[in-house]
Amino acid sequence: MAIKNFTIKDFLALEQARGIRLVGGEGGQNRIITGVNIMDNPDTVGWLQEGELLLTTGYVFKDDPAFQSHLIKELAERNCAGLGLKTRRYFDTIPQHMIEQANQYDFPLLELPFQYSLSQIGHTVYQAILNRQTALLEKSQEIHKRFTDVSLAGGNLEEIVATLIQLINNPVLVLDSRWRLLSYIEHPQNPYPLADCLRLVKGQRVFSGDFTDGIPRETSQWEKSIKRVYNCQQQKVPCRIKPVAAAGNMYGFIVVWESVTKLNKLDYVAIEHASTVIALERMKQQAIEETKHRIRADFFDDLLAGKIESVNAVRTLGEIHGLYTDKPYICLVVEIYSDSGDKLGLSHAANLYTAFGKMLNSPSMYKGIGELVDKIASHQWGGAVSITRSNKIIIFLPVEDVGRLRTAKLESRALAANLHDRIKEQFSQVDFSVGIGRPCESVLDLKRSFLEAVEAIRMARKIALPHAVAHFEDFVVYHLLDSINNRQELERFFNNTVGKLVEYDANNNTDLVNTLEHFFACRGNMSAAAEKLFIHRNTMMYRLDKIKSILNVDLEDAEELLELHLGLRAMRLLSMGKKSEPESSKEES
Template identity: 40%
Template sequence: MHSFTIEKLIQHLGPVGAQLKAGRKGLTNKIFNANIIDNPDSFEWFTAGDFILTTGYIFLNDTALQRKLIRELADQNCAGLGIKVKRYWDEIPKAIIDEANLRGFPVIEIPFTYSLAQISNIINAEVHQREDSVFKKYRDIHNAFSKCSIEGGNLWEIVKLTSDLVENPVIMLDSNFNLLSYYERPNNPYKLSDNLQLIEREKVFTKEFTDGIPTSAKKFTLSIKRKFPDENGDIVCRVIPIAYSQIIYGYIIVWEVTHKLESIDYIALESAAQSAAMERVKTKQMIEAQHKMKEDFYDDLLQGKIVSVNAVKSLAEIHGINPSRNHICAVINTKDAPRETLKEIINICMDVAMKCRRRIRSIIRENNVIMFIELEEAESRYEPSIEVRGFLERLELNINSSCKGLVYRIGVSNVCTDFLTIGKSCLLAQDVLRISAKLPTSEGVFYFNDLISYHLLDSTLDKARLQNFFNSALGSLRDYDKINKTELMSTLESYYLANGNVSIASKAMFIHRNTFIYRIEKIKQILQNDLKDAEYNFNCQLALHISKIIDVS
């Protein structure tokens, strides 16, 4: 038996005066149910195939709400809208007709002599006569998922089956919005791979997209609509929870581009969600065991307990790391931040990494977030590339924006060319944090390669020898500053930082150029040196470095 469509409804009601007023393009829309709208906030409770009936009272004299009504019902793939006239409206408002024509959404004028209940009964009677075919489809859907489960179908097979049934690309995420599986359609004009980073166990969508998606099953309606921005227009995505016993184990996302979802499609999605929930419950214990194994792996790796190249290779690959690539270790150190803040930092790291197309792995240890940054083959094996520095600068901006008031520093190691020794790189990153804490600017991102001279001085010479070297080079200048309360030491440092350019150095210190020249002449007099000898200048700069890592007062 053929479906009951808008066209058939008009044929049925035409003799009693019903007329199509807008949306002729939607004449073939299928009707599966009749529903009455009496609340402007009830849009989300309607589903595909619903024919909505209203007197228009709740939209009276509100043009914006009238347009919103049509937009929301069209986005929900409802079949059409029936408006009873001559009670609150003499005719259907122009705003509704214009919006409906724009979206090809059918709007039918219902004669005053008919009650909404009568129209609802007519529609439901027609629908019920055709329900045998719907029930058959429902049984087919149920049998298909039952067969898939009996034959041990995994999430990839469930997603493929779902995609075949709803005729759209489908993506399955875990409860943290990391990718579990997906299935592409050959006729998809907006390819998943062109728009999304499809890497298992990593974020697929940005935080902006997932914000607002309920994490509690109680807050979900039939589905949640999200729009994915595309240069050719927003892509509609339908989000369905994978839930069991009011616990959300993940989400099914339909990339609605090749077929508008109908009522029967939502039945398929519900069955898919149930099958996926059972699969997720079965694997929950396995995931918990994997998490424990992952934590043990990182602990052993950082402590240098893994000594076999083959062992680190196989274990790293299990945990989504490519050990054949070079890596950089970055340690984000916070000041007594709660664990929830550290988890938020990890989410920020993952979100920024996804936007920068950068592969990372992050773990929490005490007050630190330790991040392993995978490098591209073309990137330098000697120092962090411009792209890596750009990624970390962007990360710093995002942490500052999301965690206002958080006191933290980021220490960045050298490039690790042997993943077996990544633990040493982690220690270097922590060493960078320790040394950076002694510098005047102790917040921000600090790189081992930028502080390598400080690291060398701090790790290879005892403090007494460093003190003697400083006294020999700049002791007289330090004593003059102390007695006369001057700033000749910082003046000399600015002079070197500006490569001897007086104009740049004076601007950096916010003093007049002549004042800066006077100070430099005074420094030359105290040091009894004209600052033209390269070797002497090197010793002075080294002494200034020493003053940053030990107390030379």
């Protein structure tokens, strides 16, 4: 489909140019003719454009040999197409020094027969250029039609790329705006196979920074395609890069692996059309994804807000989005904090949901954490569904069998702990918490499990527990005590149970409160508690005797033990005492 530019050689081959002789500059016959100019005064040279063929009778320089020699040099430097000099009027023959200059600069010097008028020659040249431009336009329209037909037929990205490779006869890659592979098609005659030179994994970056550095990111900075050279198998492969852009938005890049045939003007037209069609395809896919996302978001928003009350209403959309009405679910929440204000001003679970949909300071960071969470959850828990809302990543974990609910609780803790460790490892600067709600028997009850997970996070941060994961069931006692609206009554209970012990620790720099907490955490096993505290068993006995003395209690009386246990929980709710709690205390909540 190649249409060549019109050159001096093409001009001399025309029937209408019979009799015109090339007398000098034979090495420049491939110079491209873009137009014709006629020289009628010496100043004409200053107005000439690149690619113009200059025609003259020689009248203005017939008596000036120096000007004649200088003219050839200046026309060559201006990259003009050639010089046509009419003979048998002011020159019987073309001067030898002009021929020598033409040969020196490989600049075509033509001898025009007397019978040809300069206007006739100009008409011949322009007619030939027009014919080529017409053919180019027809081919361009044909290319446009081929891509339009593919687009109207609903052709996908692969079909568009296949059409392009047929037109330009070179391998082609299409990448997104971050240089990640979207599609590619190899050419059977490619001497440097793409798979041998590049890492061709969809969704993964193809080229290194050395190749892409300096390539404009803004559409306004592009004027034409950019050439890059890729080193493959100790060979340099030329590549042409064309942006895929529309309405000022960058959707990606077309990379032509120019290893089979050199691109011509028509090939660039094809690449331009392909770029436009691919941009439209990317816009269409983006619109589809945004619509899917909006429908999905609306569904989960309504579900978690408790607006869906019928199983039939949730069944169809639920299965589309990966939720099934015949399975129990556990809700797990990863809550991310953008600043210290989030940590100090946590609202109650019932009010938290109204903040959904508002992105915080770093959308890319939240997206990265969301992708990590989704990857881990999907791998570790079959059928897990995750969504991102505001500063929360919410994961729905299906329980395949109701009889496995207890096991599922333990597995959900293991998943949450793994998520915590992996996020901490990859996003060490991020402050976040992980909470788990109790299982719900129906997806219609997911709101409860979700709010429980959020409430578990709130409670864990309120009492400053060091645990990586907070489960709602860990805080049953705390919820009960926290429901007491009269703070003075709660303080009175605290003072009547463990208040004196807290005061004694503060005045004497002792660790009796922590000792009592470990005693409860170890289910009254004195030896185990001593081991946890890294103290001798006799020291543990001494401390317990001291506690009995200060509080005037019997540590073998069940009622008094219950009061002390509740008193320690009240202490944490009131933010009294030291901020540490035994790791195993959550099992006794």
